Amino acid sequence: MTQTAIPFLLMRGGTSRGPYLNRADLPEDHDTLAQVLIAMVGSGHALNIDGIGGGNAVTTKVAMLSQSDDDWADIDYFFAQVSVEDQSVDFKPTCGNILSGVGPAAIEMGLIPPDGAETTVKIRAVNTGARVVAQVQTPNVAVSYVGEASIDGVPGQAAPIGLQFMDTIGGATGAFLPTGNLIDRFDGIDVTCMDVAMPMVIARADAFDLTGYETAEELNENTAFFAQMEAVRIKAGEAMGIKNVATSVTPKFGLLAPAKDGGTIATRYFMPWKAHPTMAVTGAQCLAACVLTPNTVADGMAARSNERPATVTLEHASGQIDVLVNYELTADGIEIHSAGLVRTARLLAKGDVMIPTTVWRQT
Incomplete structure (x- = not known):
């Protein structure tokens, strides 16, 4: 085999889009992981022509999910921002729009079971330490993407996903006002x-x-x-x-x-x-x-x-x-x-995304 197959879901989360992956299917070390994500997205070309990115920073985002070992959380959400053109990956920030799809993706991946007509998913944002509670519509014991919620920047309507963000202060710098000044x-x-x-x-x-x-x-x-x-x-x-x-x-x-x-x-x-x-x-x-x-x-x-x-x-x-x-x-x-917001998400595709074995070969 000249390519490595990695299971993925392609989802729109809020007004962003990208692959949602099981962290267990990816390399542990961040240097190799970055090269895998660059190849996956196709960073290095304005159109991401050799990958599944969309040629814009809102379509070159990646969510990596795992069951959490945190006493509070159900799911750990590890985010990566892959550049469009310069073949770089930033693991520092998180993304709230992509987070909109984490609850549905976790259920689709079997990382958490649906629970009644609405499933509560407690998410830990690994990059910043923020805690987020997502309310996902799961009638008929499955994620529903059909509903009447709309968000500006996305055409049409979809099922609402309620997000409640906690522990958001100073996640990257340790302070509400990192310089100590209001201005x-x-x-x-x-x-x-x-x-x-x-x-x-x-x-x-x-x-x-x-x-x-x-x-x-x-x-x-x-x-x-x-x-x-x-x-x-x-x-x-x-x-x-x-x-x-x-x-x-x-x-x-x-x-x-x-x-x-x-x-x-x-x-x-x-x-x-x-x-x-x-x-x-x-x-x-x-x-x-x-x-x-x-x-x-x-x-x-x-x-x-x-x-x-x-x-x-x-x-x-x-x-x-x-x-x-x-x-x-x-x-x-x-x-x-x-802080609370309402977003929507939709599963667009699922299957395997292919990575050259010269970048990473699973063992």
């Missing part, structure tokens, strides 16, 4: 550096002479903005204690502007070298936390709700996303207990 300034740009579900550098769009309402395509064509933004991101990331920022997808970058279409605030999210076509689930939580925290760069751009929990509606490049945040105001800002 820092780098290259003349005021930013808030925050680590809630995903470490982020957040700025006002007008600080870059942008409206904050640009399309993803318009932003991607603005090379001068990306050069300015990347310089700020690297300096901010280093101040946050993140290593090798220039070659890592963390911290992510976000822009804020006053709401335009009835939401709480307008946002744009970066992956970070391209504009996200919609919004990351993890990034949405961090941006919502920034909006709810007094004296950040979001001050004066949105009315803060006095309700507990509070719904923060983020306008993004393809519509809106609601984040339900359970929190308390404290002397240091806010204390977040949990």
Whole structure:
């Protein structure tokens, strides 16, 4: 045999897509694992022509699942962001959209049995330590992908998957405010550096002479903005204690502007070298936390709700996303207990994905 067969599910999770794999079917060491995932996705070509990636960072994501040995969790979710073109893999971040498919995938793989009309799956995000409770529709003792829930950025309707995120503070840096400040300034740009579900550098769009309402395509064509933004991101990331920022997808970058279409605030999210076509689930939580925290760069751009929990509606490049945040105001800002979102997922294909044995041969 000149190729190694690895069982996989190809799933859409939220507004992302990629292979979902059983961790037991993959090499243990991360260097070999990275080479396997690069070959699987086809990283190294703009179209991922020699793999199953889709030529965009939202379609070159990988979920690796296993039964958890944690006392709380049912499933361990290990995430990898594979680059589209430069043959690299980042194991630092997690992805909340791909996490939307973890519950259904775990059931499809037989890692957890369905339990009644709705199955609760407790998930530990290995990359960050976050705990997430997923509610998966399982009528007739099987995952159902048919329903009436819709999310902006995905056509049609599907079964809702409720996600409740906990332990999201400081997962990558160890602190809610990794620099210790509500506002820092780098290259003349005021930013808030925050680590809630995903470490982020957040700025006002007008600080870059942008409206904050640009399309993803318009932003991607603005090379001068990306050069300015990347310089700020690297300096901010280093101040946050993140290593090798220039070659890592963390911290992510976000822009804020006053709401335009009835939401709480307008946002744009970066992956970070391209504009996200919609919004990351993890990034949405961090941006919502920034909006709810007094004296950040979001001050004066949105009315803060006095309700507990509070719904923060983020306008993004393809519509809106609601984040339900359970929190308390404290002397240091806010204390977040949990954040809830509704996503959808769908199983697209299953079978074996083939990897050249020159990359990895199973023993």
